[in-house]
Amino acid sequence: MSDNRSRSACARIVALVAFLCAAVTVALPPAATADTPLCAWRFMSNETVLNVAFPDVNATYWVLPYALGPGDSIELSGTYPYARYFSLNTYGTNFDTVDTLRDNQIDPDPGSSNPFTDASARTLPPVQRQWHATIVTGPADHARNEIQALPAGQSTPVGFLIIRVYVPDDAASPSGGVPLPEATMRVGGATVPRQPCEQPFDPNSYTGPVSQLAQAGFDQVIAGAASGAFPGDTPETVFVNPASSSGLFPNGDNKYLGTALTYQPGRIVVVRGKAPLFPDTRAGVPATDPDQQVRYWSLCQNDRVSPYPVVACGADFETALDESGYYTYAVAAPADLTSVADPTVTVLPWGDTTVPKKVLFLRYMLPTPAFYPQSIQASQATGADPATVMGPYYPTAVYCSATTFVAGGYEACQDEAAG
Structure with a gap:
């Protein structure tokens, strides 16, 4: 050693x-x-x-x-x-x-x-x-x-x-x-x-x-694990498989994609992807419902500084979808995005804008056998590019000015990022 x-x-x-x-x-x-x-x-x-x-x-x-x-x-x-x-x-x-x-x-x-x-x-x-x-x-x-x-x-x-x-x-x-x-x-x-x-x-x-x-020892271990999960050369707004979740008390039934973010005034992050089906147990659907694709999924916004707390999550049952089953998240500080008229958009708060680094995690729990080939779990098991494996379920994210998003939605943000 x-x-x-x-x-x-x-x-x-x-x-x-x-x-x-x-x-x-x-x-x-x-x-x-x-x-x-x-x-x-x-x-x-x-x-x-x-x-x-x-x-x-x-x-x-x-x-x-x-x-x-x-x-x-x-x-x-x-x-x-x-x-x-x-x-x-x-x-x-x-x-x-x-x-x-x-x-x-x-x-x-x-x-x-x-x-x-x-x-x-x-x-x-x-x-x-x-x-x-x-x-x-x-x-x-x-x-x-x-x-x-x-x-x-x-x-x-x-x-x-x-x-x-x-x-x-x-x-x-x-x-x-x-x-x-x-x-x-x-x-x-x-x-x-x-x-x-x-x-x-x-x-x-x-x-x-x-x-x-x-506390000092705990912080040291968690900090090492977090920095190892997303090395410094990890591109921002691109969801990737963590290098490792060891040291972060991972749940054996979950797998994660993550992307690093940094704050700039007037700039937000917009994330879009297809939502897997889930058993909405609070609405009376049993967890055993065979017609679902995952047991649970969520997108969480976190501080990438010790002690690596969560800021906010959009759980499956809390996430707005459009008529095609796609979600659109806007990660924004209230000063940058005061309101959103589109009912298919879910807003996640940025949290403390003085924190130098943030990380978004997409979490999938227990995909069904039929859905597994398009899951985060399949990407990590094979080592393949998650965008290729997951297809429409892969989350795409872009930085975007808040004014552009309010005026034109996700498509306008894509055009802004491409231009």
Whole structure:
């Protein structure tokens, strides 16, 4: 291993150990004793809390750090959420995916049904939507609802479990109208139950040296991953496959295209492409609907500076389409684009115009077999040019003056960019 790679690995381990120590420290009340169990899902991430590493605003992420030795495990007991999607993902000390167990792979408990495989079960009460899963340190058998905890060859036993919930039926309930799973730690021969935390940890409430070390290490790892995903020579307004999503807590069920952007007063970005069909679960369409093309898609605008937060997203169900099924996004600061009369245009805010670099991500989740050949996933699997693979579904973007866009729409912007 080179000196640079060694330093990078050490930085990751330091950050993870510090992060884990912080999780254990702040989980215990001041008068805690050995009999006081830690709570599970101490960290929550969304667009307002721990907005890091390019999250999607229509998803919420809960994090359970762990340290597991040989033979240790974590047993989860949960309820299928009323939502578009949920999954369990594990990560190692490089913040890359170890394993993914998603909703339709999790067999239900006896007497329960899985609404992500059985459309008739989507309105069942919580008591009939129960499941169990186990995080194991050895090879995992998904048929037994097992998830692998640690990557092969990782020297430290530290990892993360993240549960994601996308587009809950009730927008006011990030967890999809059900409690987060209970966790039972089986570590070193001891059994330690961990109920979901009553409140997620507020990172602003902990300012000790461990927290500072964790923040510094975390920023270093995420910054390295983000710069590696889109090197400096990546052309602006051209959507490309990231060089890597390792280090950004990627979801194993998502793939992404991205493009870098910079702000100039009076200039906006216009993006156009064909929208894949999706199951609009908030409108009553089951996630299992076979007539759709992807489980979820979105276009998100993000700051390309630490901690790499999301600014805004246009999710599939929030995106206006024209009569041919095409979307048009205008990414603009309010001062540059005060209003848009065209009802087929979706406006995404630019956010802080002093941020030197932005990045747009197009996210596809779980394309169906029939749609897969035109998906981001197919482009990344083959290494082929995404514009060629995706055809009309490939997003084309141009810089454009706001006055040109208001006067003539996307076509006028194309002419302006070409001229």
